[in-house]
Amino acid sequence: MTEENKVFVKLVSAEGQDFFVDQEVATTASNTIRCMLEGSFREAQDKVIRFPDISSYVLERVIKYMHYKAQYSNSNSRLPQFVIEPECALELLIAAKYLDC
Amino acid sequence: MARERGNGGRRQARGNVAEPERSVAEHVRERQRFVAEREANRLARPEEQPQANLDHANRKLSGVSTTPRGMLIKKGAGSNHLSQEWCGPFSVARQMIAKREEARLEREAELDEAQGNHPLDQVMLDLANEQKRKAHPALQWKSRPNLTNGDSIYAKRQKRQDVKLNEQKIPSLFQLCTRFLVDNFDCVDALGNVDSSIRAAIAKELVGSNKLDAQAFHAIAEVGIEALELVDCSSITQEDLCDSLEKLLPSGLRFLVLDQCGRCFGPQAANLIVKARVKNLFALAIGGAYVLSDADAASLVRTLSSTLSSIEFKACPMLGKETASAISESYSSATSAKLLELTLEDLPLDAESIASLTAIPAAFQNIQSLGLRFVDGLTDQNVDEILRMSGPTLEALDLSGNHQLTDSILSSIRQNCSGLRSLSLEGLKQLSSEGLEALFLHVPGMALPPMLRRLNLANCDHEAVSDEVIQLATQAAIRRQGDTDVHVANMLGGLVFLNIQGSTRLTDIGLEHLVHACGDSLVEVNFSFCTTVTDKGLGYLVDKCGNQLSKVQIWGNAQLSDEFLDGHRRVDDPNVEVVGAWIKKSTSRSVR
Numbered sequence: 001m002t003e004e005n006k007v008f009v010k011l012v013s014a015e016g017q018d019f020f021v022d023q024e025v026a027t028t029a030s031n032t033i034r035c036m037l038e039g040s041f042r043e044a045q046d047k048v049i050r051f052p053d054i055s056s057y058v059l060e061r062v063i064k065y066m067h068y069k070a071q072y073s074n075s076n077s078r079l080p081q082f083v084i085e086p087e088c089a090l091e092l093l094i095a096a097k098y099l100d101c
Numbered sequence: 102m103a104r105e106r107g108n109g110g111r112r113q114a115r116g117n118v119a120e121p122e123r124s125v126a127e128h129v130r131e132r133q134r135f136v137a138e139r140e141a142n143r144l145a146r147p148e149e150q151p152q153a154n155l156d157h158a159n160r161k162l163s164g165v166s167t168t169p170r171g172m173l174i175k176k177g178a179g180s181n182h183l184s185q186e187w188c189g190p191f192s193v194a195r196q197m198i199a200k201r202e203e204a205r206l207e208r209e210a211e212l213d214e215a216q217g218n219h220p221l222d223q224v225m226l227d228l229a230n231e232q233k234r235k236a237h238p239a240l241q242w243k244s245r246p247n248l249t250n251g252d253s254i255y256a257k258r259q260k261r262q263d264v265k266l267n268e269q270k271i272p273s274l275f276q277l278c279t280r281f282l283v284d285n286f287d288c289v290d291a292l293g294n295v296d297s298s299i300r301a302a303i304a305k306e307l308v309g310s311n312k313l314d315a316q317a318f319h320a321i322a323e324v325g326i327e328a329l330e331l332v333d334c335s336s337i338t339q340e341d342l343c344d345s346l347e348k349l350l351p352s353g354l355r356f357l358v359l360d361q362c363g364r365c366f367g368p369q370a371a372n373l374i375v376k377a378r379v380k381n382l383f384a385l386a387i388g389g390a391y392v393l394s395d396a397d398a399a400s401l402v403r404t405l406s407s408t409l410s411s412i413e414f415k416a417c418p419m420l421g422k423e424t425a426s427a428i429s430e431s432y433s434s435a436t437s438a439k440l441l442e443l444t445l446e447d448l449p450l451d452a453e454s455i456a457s458l459t460a461i462p463a464a465f466q467n468i469q470s471l472g473l474r475f476v477d478g479l480t481d482q483n484v485d486e487i488l489r490m491s492g493p494t495l496e497a498l499d500l501s502g503n504h505q506l507t508d509s510i511l512s513s514i515r516q517n518c519s520g521l522r523s524l525s526l527e528g529l530k531q532l533s534s535e536g537l538e539a540l541f542l543h544v545p546g547m548a549l550p551p552m553l554r555r556l557n558l559a560n561c562d563h564e565a566v567s568d569e570v571i572q573l574a575t576q577a578a579i580r581r582q583g584d585t586d587v588h589v590a591n592m593l594g595g596l597v598f599l600n601i602q603g604s605t606r607l608t609d610i611g612l613e614h615l616v617h618a619c620g621d622s623l624v625e626v627n628f629s630f631c632t633t634v635t636d637k638g639l640g641y642l643v644d645k646c647g648n649q650l651s652k653v654q655i656w657g658n659a660q661l662s663d664e665f666l667d668g669h670r671r672v673d674d675p676n677v678e679v680v681g682a683w684i685k686k687s688t689s690r691s692v693r
Contacts, residue, residue: 062274065274065277068271072270072271073270073271079271082277084277084278084281086281089278089285090289092274092278093279093295094299096273096274096275096277097275097296097298099274101273
């Protein structure tokens with residue numbers, strides 16, 4: 001995929017912080033985001049998705065996971081462990097359940 | 102032995118030296134001697150390739166090859182040197198087989214001669230073949246040209262698995278978090294405001310890693326939760342459970358699902374629930390409570406009947422008549438809730454208990470899902486009574502494991518259960534194919550056959566599920582009447598789940614019917630141990646069904662080869678799972 005074709009989506013956390021993620025990466029990782037961006041919703045038109053119940057530092061970890069998955073999906077190299085901090089483990093679990101990723 | 106005499110006659114006709122008519126025993130001995138000699142020769146000299154010989158063309162030579170499909174024609178002079186007897190059951194058997202083959206070939210030859218040879222014979226044959234191919238599209242299925250021809254079986258299997266594994270190599274974030282939490286669960290005091298499905302997933306993972314002890318249990322069973330769902334409660338003591346229940350019940354517990362309870366759900370727990378007089382318990386499912394007595398369970402049902410709509414008792418060996426009559430009595434009163442779901446599995450209910458269960462028809466008026474599995478006391482008559490009471494509203498029926506039931510339950514199902522969507526008759530060995538055909542046959546004037554979405558006929562008698570049964574069942578599932586060939590889009594349902602494990606009468610024709618009727622709705626199929634299904638039929642099924650087909654189980658089918666496993670349309674699609682491919686050298690067609 002060439003550089004010019006990359007489309008970015010904006011994920012907005014509960015505190016209003018914006019995160020820009022490659023659309024390809026976000027849709028392969030999360031089923032919920034894929035459905036939001038494929039249907040005839042405002043999210044698909046604006047390319048902005050708001051998460052009023054996911055806080056910034058949890059959303060940051062989620063995006064980290066998306067990149068981790070995209071990077072190691074089709075490669076045969078040894079899979080490094082994805083580190084989860086204990087403080088946000090529970091909230092990360094809830095967010096993961098919501099995003100289906 | 103007509104053949105021997107015939108051969109002798111032929112020899113004389115050819116003008117050979119007229120030998121004295123040999124006795125039958127001598128013929129046999131000579132035959133066996135020759136065969137044994139030739140086989141011994143072949144085994145003794147493995148490097149020597151067997152010469153290609155046109156035995157069938159040259160009548161002077163022996164036509165017997167290693168497969169028993171040769172023509173045992175007399176060799177002619179030259180084999181007078183037998184004095185030894187070579188008797189072996191194997192060679193005798195082989196000779197018998199060969200004789201049978203020869204008799205068949207003779208019969209065919211006679212038939213051919215009788216018909217004579219018409220120049221247009223070949224054309225007629227081609228036409229007949231063409232018609233057969235049109236009628237059975239499965240015969241024409243060709244697998245994709247595969248690029249793995251030279252690989253070993255291990256390489257092929259690895260390639261097949263790689264497609265699937267690529268999807269699963271990286272665990273999902275949900276799995277990662279669950280595992281992390283479970284590994285460090287001693288640091289967790291409370292889960293907080295977590296959805297009950299997440300709670301259940303954590304509980305399952307805890308059970309899986311054997312970490313569900315008292316402290317973990319307290320974290321899971323927090324005050325204020327709506328559902329307590331535990332897959333395995335064997336490491337929880339009764340006191341712990343009672344303490345938790347005491348706190349949970351008043352604060353709004355609605356679903357109590359405890360499987361493999363063991364000692365933890367006993368008289369103490371039951372009495373506690375009775376005394377608490379809860380008003381919001383909606384579903385109760387208890388499995389494996391071997392200390393729960395009949396009387397306690399009965400009082401439980403009676404007190405909870407005002408709100409409880411779903412009851413499940415599984416493998417509780419002390420339950421019996423009292424519980425059954427409690428269910429029947431309490432749900433027929435005006436103040437009780439509607440019993441929507443009843444499952445009784447593996448309980449020692451005798452005929453008397455079942456009779457008390459079915460005593461009052463009003464109890465089963467609204468029931469939607471009924472499961473009576475592995476219950477000894479069920480008889481055809483009981484089932485008939487139950488279905489008559491519950492039939493009109495019943496949507497799911499499960500009578501697996503009661504092998505004493507016969508075809509007459511099929512007639513009760515047909516007459517009473519018009520709204521049935523899911524039927525499971527697994528393991529009912531006495532059902533016959535005529536009964537099953539009658540269940541699904543459309544007869545004007547009789548109630549319509551059930552329009553099913555899920556059908557499970559696994560492990561029935563191996564001759565019970567035939568192609569006709571499948572054809573009728575699938576046609577009933579889409580409400581098609583008769584054998585019309587109208588290609589209308591199937592908007593009216595169709596089977597989603599089909600399990601016909603163990604049927605030896607299912608062939609490619611049955612699969613064609615399945616595709617024709619339910620190709621757009623089928624999601625999961627199970628054709629394990631169906632020995633008459635071939636590569637072509639299955640390939641046709643996977644190719645023609647839509648992309649919603651996600652699981653095909655084919656355990657124990659040695660006749661399927663790489664032609665299907667590597668050649669169907671969706672080999673590269675990770676969403677389709679073919680489970681149970683035979684692990685052997687699948688390139689050789691040695692098992693037929």
